[in-house]
Amino acid sequence: xxxxxxxxxxxxxxxxxxxxxxxxxxxxxxxxxxxxxxxxxxxxxxxxxxxxxxxxxxxxxxxxxxxxxxxxxxxxxxxxxxxxxxxxxxxxxxxxxxxxxxxxxxxxxxxxxxxxxxxxxxxxxxxxxxxxxxxxxxxxxxxxxxxxxxxxxxxxxxxxxxxxxxxxxxxxxxxxxxxxxxxxxxxxxxxxxxxxxxxxxxxxxxxxxxxxxxxxxxxxxxxxxxxxxxxxxxxxxxxxxxxxxxxxxxxxxxxxxxxxxxxxxxxxxxxxxxxxxxxxxxxxxxxxxxxxxxxxxxxxxxxxxxxxxxxxxxxxxxxxxxxxxxxxxxxxxxxxxxxxxxxxxxxxxxxxxxxxxxxxxxxxxxxxxxxxxxxxxxxxxxxxxxxxxxxxxxxxxxxxxxxxxxxxxxxxxxxxxxxxxxxxxxxxxxxxxxxxxxxxxx
Amino acid sequence: xxxxxxxxxxxxxxxxxxxxxxxxxxxxxxxxxxxxxxxxxxxxxxxxxxxxxxxxxxxxxxxxxxxxxxxxxxxxxxxxxxxxxxxxxxxxxxxxxxxxxxxxxxxxxxxxxxxxxxxxxxxxxxxxxxxxxxxxxxxxxxxxxxxxxxxxxxxxxxxxxxxxxxxxxxxxxxxxxxxxxxxxxxxxxxxxxxxxxxxxxxxxxxxxxxxxxxxxxxxxxxxxxxxxxxxxxxxxxxxxxxxxxxxxxxxxxxxxxxxxxxxxxxxxxxxxxxxxxxxxxxxxxxxxxxxxxxxxxxxxxxxxxxxxxxxxxxxxxxxxxxxxxxxxxxxxxxxxxxxxxxxxxxxxxxxxxxxxxxxxxxxxxxxxxxxxxxxxxxxxxxxxxxxxxxxxxxxxxxxxxxxxxxxxxxxxxxxxxxxxxxxxxxxxxxxxxxxxxxxxxxxxxxxxxxxxxxxxxxxxxxxxxxxxx
Numbered sequence: 001x002x003x004x005x006x007x008x009x010x011x012x013x014x015x016x017x018x019x020x021x022x023x024x025x026x027x028x029x030x031x032x033x034x035x036x037x038x039x040x041x042x043x044x045x046x047x048x049x050x051x052x053x054x055x056x057x058x059x060x061x062x063x064x065x066x067x068x069x070x071x072x073x074x075x076x077x078x079x080x081x082x083x084x085x086x087x088x089x090x091x092x093x094x095x096x097x098x099x100x101x102x103x104x105x106x107x108x109x110x111x112x113x114x115x116x117x118x119x120x121x122x123x124x125x126x127x128x129x130x131x132x133x134x135x136x137x138x139x140x141x142x143x144x145x146x147x148x149x150x151x152x153x154x155x156x157x158x159x160x161x162x163x164x165x166x167x168x169x170x171x172x173x174x175x176x177x178x179x180x181x182x183x184x185x186x187x188x189x190x191x192x193x194x195x196x197x198x199x200x201x202x203x204x205x206x207x208x209x210x211x212x213x214x215x216x217x218x219x220x221x222x223x224x225x226x227x228x229x230x231x232x233x234x235x236x237x238x239x240x241x242x243x244x245x246x247x248x249x250x251x252x253x254x255x256x257x258x259x260x261x262x263x264x265x266x267x268x269x270x271x272x273x274x275x276x277x278x279x280x281x282x283x284x285x286x287x288x289x290x291x292x293x294x295x296x297x298x299x300x301x302x303x304x305x306x307x308x309x310x311x312x313x314x315x316x317x318x319x320x321x322x323x324x325x326x327x328x329x330x331x332x333x334x335x336x337x338x339x340x341x342x343x344x345x346x347x348x349x350x351x352x353x354x355x356x357x358x359x360x361x362x363x364x365x366x367x368x369x370x371x372x373x374x375x376x377x378x379x380x381x382x383x384x385x386x387x388x389x390x391x392x393x394x395x396x397x398x399x400x401x402x403x404x405x406x407x408x409x410x411x412x413x414x415x416x417x418x419x420x421x422x423x424x425x426x427x428x429x430x431x432x433x434x435x436x437x438x439x440x441x442x
Numbered sequence: 443x444x445x446x447x448x449x450x451x452x453x454x455x456x457x458x459x460x461x462x463x464x465x466x467x468x469x470x471x472x473x474x475x476x477x478x479x480x481x482x483x484x485x486x487x488x489x490x491x492x493x494x495x496x497x498x499x500x501x502x503x504x505x506x507x508x509x510x511x512x513x514x515x516x517x518x519x520x521x522x523x524x525x526x527x528x529x530x531x532x533x534x535x536x537x538x539x540x541x542x543x544x545x546x547x548x549x550x551x552x553x554x555x556x557x558x559x560x561x562x563x564x565x566x567x568x569x570x571x572x573x574x575x576x577x578x579x580x581x582x583x584x585x586x587x588x589x590x591x592x593x594x595x596x597x598x599x600x601x602x603x604x605x606x607x608x609x610x611x612x613x614x615x616x617x618x619x620x621x622x623x624x625x626x627x628x629x630x631x632x633x634x635x636x637x638x639x640x641x642x643x644x645x646x647x648x649x650x651x652x653x654x655x656x657x658x659x660x661x662x663x664x665x666x667x668x669x670x671x672x673x674x675x676x677x678x679x680x681x682x683x684x685x686x687x688x689x690x691x692x693x694x695x696x697x698x699x700x701x702x703x704x705x706x707x708x709x710x711x712x713x714x715x716x717x718x719x720x721x722x723x724x725x726x727x728x729x730x731x732x733x734x735x736x737x738x739x740x741x742x743x744x745x746x747x748x749x750x751x752x753x754x755x756x757x758x759x760x761x762x763x764x765x766x767x768x769x770x771x772x773x774x775x776x777x778x779x780x781x782x783x784x785x786x787x788x789x790x791x792x793x794x795x796x797x798x799x800x801x802x803x804x805x806x807x808x809x810x811x812x813x814x815x816x817x818x819x820x821x822x823x824x825x826x827x828x829x830x831x832x833x834x835x836x837x838x839x840x841x842x843x844x845x846x847x848x849x850x851x852x853x854x855x856x857x858x859x860x861x862x863x864x865x866x867x868x869x870x871x872x873x874x875x876x877x878x879x880x881x882x883x884x885x886x887x888x889x890x891x892x893x894x895x896x897x898x899x900x901x902x903x904x905x906x907x908x909x910x911x
Contacts, residue, residue, distance in 0.1 A: 017572040017736035024739065061519050068518060072509060084501065085494045091719040126560050126722070130743045137597055138450040142576075163571055163597070163740070201447075276525075283524040283748030285560075299450045303597070306564045310747035311720030
């Protein structure tokens with residue numbers, strides 16, 4: 001006889017703990033669960049679900065592994081006995097100077113030397129997830145809002161809002177102009193917040209963008225800077241995909257815009273960076289905040305006590321990233337490989353009759369399946385998504401999970417698998433589209 | 443419009459407290475045996491530097507652990523991609539077994555109830571986010587670790603209400619002190635959500651007795667609130683009584699199938715026991731599924747580097763080594779503790795009787811010009827600037843009695859500790875001399891300040907005479 005144990009109601013947890021603002025009930029995560037239960041494996045499970053919802057960069061590991069093999073000491077906490085001790089004790093929230101110097105230099109190289117970064121303005125955090133939350137705590141009070149262009153990375157709902165109690169007011173973008181942010185859209189969002197008596201504290205953009213995998217144009221950046229200056233609010237530029245732009249010169253960083261104006265009025269601008277995407281090291285939890293505002297730097301540093309990078313990891317990366325021969329080669333090769341993958345998927349999709357938004361960066365493409373929708377609604381989009389997940393066995397991310405206002409768009413990742421697997425995924429899509437055409441014809 | 447948030451512009455980060463100011467002074471003029479022998483000796487930093495040689499020799503014998511290799515095969519790729527907030531299973535398994543080992547295997551832990559965080563700093567804050575709404579309060583026995591003011595209150599908006607403990611009973615927690623604190627919170631219209639204790643205690647260096655733990659459990663059962671037991675120093679117990687974890691007392695007192703079981707949460711870290719504060723290794727252990735679930739999601743904001751999780755999973759799984767490490771480390775801490783206590787006793791300064799931690803709770807009440815916190819600050823400044831020792835004044839730990847100081851002994855060489863004691867000796871003797879001179883000059887003036895100095899000088903001379911016999 002089974003004994004049913006009554007789950008006792010939990011006494012007194014906080015509102016934060018019991019809310020669902022962590023967002024884990026969204027389809028974005030449901031797709032992951034389906035993958036976890038039946039993961040594709042070329043040998044052991046060739047008919048499993050292929051994970052195309054995970055923006056990971058796996059195309060350049062060999063370069064990192066080669067470096068580590070060559071410089072074994074670098075991994076082993078440096079050479080000599082005193083190195084380990086010093087490193088193990090180092091918990092200074094300023095972060096290792098050598099690491100900050102290496103990060104600043106790497107960020108400069110990623111921008112082709114078109115911007116300079118001061119190591120003393122680099123604040124370390126355990127990943128960009130922490131950096132974005134930390135900045136939100138600093139720039140906004142509970143109840144205030146940040147304007148975020150849609151569609152945006154689903155994780156922002158948690159990162160910017162959950163524990164901070166700050167709101168996101170969407171800046172609606174659509175395909176009529178390739179989803180670019182316009183001054184009108186910004187103004188509309190601002191007025192929307194005002195009408196609800198919500199104080200807007202800043203704008204947060206992702207450049208290159210997630211989910212479309214495209215760099216933000218210079219003109220648009222200038223318009224955004226003009227807008228935040230006029231409204232006297234902050235601008236956070238999440239540039240974690242900056243090293244994933246296929247062509248270096250096509251990426252314009254907010255730092256370049258500021259440098260071209262001699263840093264006039266730049267105290268409202270803050271950049272978020274991370275090595276999770278460009279170097280493919282999400283497990284190492286390496287994020288930074290770069291701020292042009294002294295108060296923000298000081299406060300962020302103090303707050304980073306809650307989310308420091310392991311000194312062991314700082315040491316490893318300080319060595320690796322200060323080796324310019326390595327970094328120059330890595331940046332160049334990584335871009336090239338990502339571009340090839342992008343072309344492969346675009347061509348494959350096109351031959352299946354599917355178009356994507358023109359992209360030039362990132363680890364994913366923004367695919368347009370709106371012709372497949374019975375009606376242009378979120379429900380129809382989710383129906384198509386379900387079919388693709390359970391029948392075609394591909395986990396891709398529906399646009400609605402990214403708050404896209406136009407139904408039918410999907411984010412498809414291409415850098416987290418082998419070329420073989422990508423071909424298999426493309427074949428499955430091809431077959432699926434053929435079947436649908438046949439069905440439609442009858 | 444105000445440009446930054448209230449959190450950014452307030453001073454709840456606590457960096458203006460003397461605890462941190464002492465550090466700043468040290469940083470301007472740090473002691474170095476060779477290059478700056480007159481500099482300030484850092485005795486305000488609770489670090490464990492005594493047993494690195496053991497860790498270093500283990501690393502030299504096990505190069506795979508730091509070299510991203512498992513059985514000679516590279517697992518770099520796997521680790522680089524591993525960002526699962528549930529943590530590396532091998533690491534969690536090894537960590538819960540290590541925690542059980544420290545508790546003499548009287549309790550066992552389930553790795554599914556463990557949440558990894560970037561240090562205990564993050565663990566404590568995360569627990570507060572899970573258990574309190576802005577404006578709610580937690581009760582903390584004083585004196586307590588100054589960092590709690592930041593960790594528990596800054597971004598969470600929670601309040602701390604002190605449970606006043608005094609030297610009259612060795613700073614032990616009493617039922618009346620608990621009740622008083624609870625009532626005080628009520629008076630301030632604060633909803634009390636729980637009690638947080640540090641066991642072994644920082645800054646006292648004492649372990650909580652079974653009675654105190656039972657008292658706490660009775661209290662939280664009655665008030666229907668939580669108990670957080672910060673046990674980050676549990677591996678540093680070097681003398682009896684042995685460390686008793688709250689988990690043990692919960693089981694012994696049959697709380698296992700009551701709702702109290704779900705309301706006790708433990709915080710752990712490897713920063714003190716293993717001396718690895720730079721690696722940011724902390725953990726929350728809770729029997730409450732919802733707390734584990736919420737805390738796990740929140741840990742996204744402060745995950746432990748997979749590189750570090752792997753290294754430590756290999757080290758902690760070497761049970762033979764860990765047993766040897768813990769026992770040797772405790773021996774060394776005991777020796778250092780004795781050195782400091784004896785050295786201070788010789789100059790007429792006593793310490794609270796302690797059996798754990800990386801510091802002593804030093805009684806300098808007799809050196810105060812008056813029984814006030816101003817006098818404590820005056821003495822502290824003299825010690826920092828004239829004696830060139832950075833120790834932590836009791837007021838920074840919210841102690842209710844002036845004159846107590848926390849002095850760390852495990853973050854320096856034996857040589858340096860001896861020099862520190864010598865400096866204090868010189869200071870105390872010269873102060874006594876000055877006081878004597880002043881006494882003679884104002885022989886009609888019998889103010890309490892001078893009386894206390896004379897009494898103490900007498901005590902010292904008497905002790906010395908005794909030794910001569």
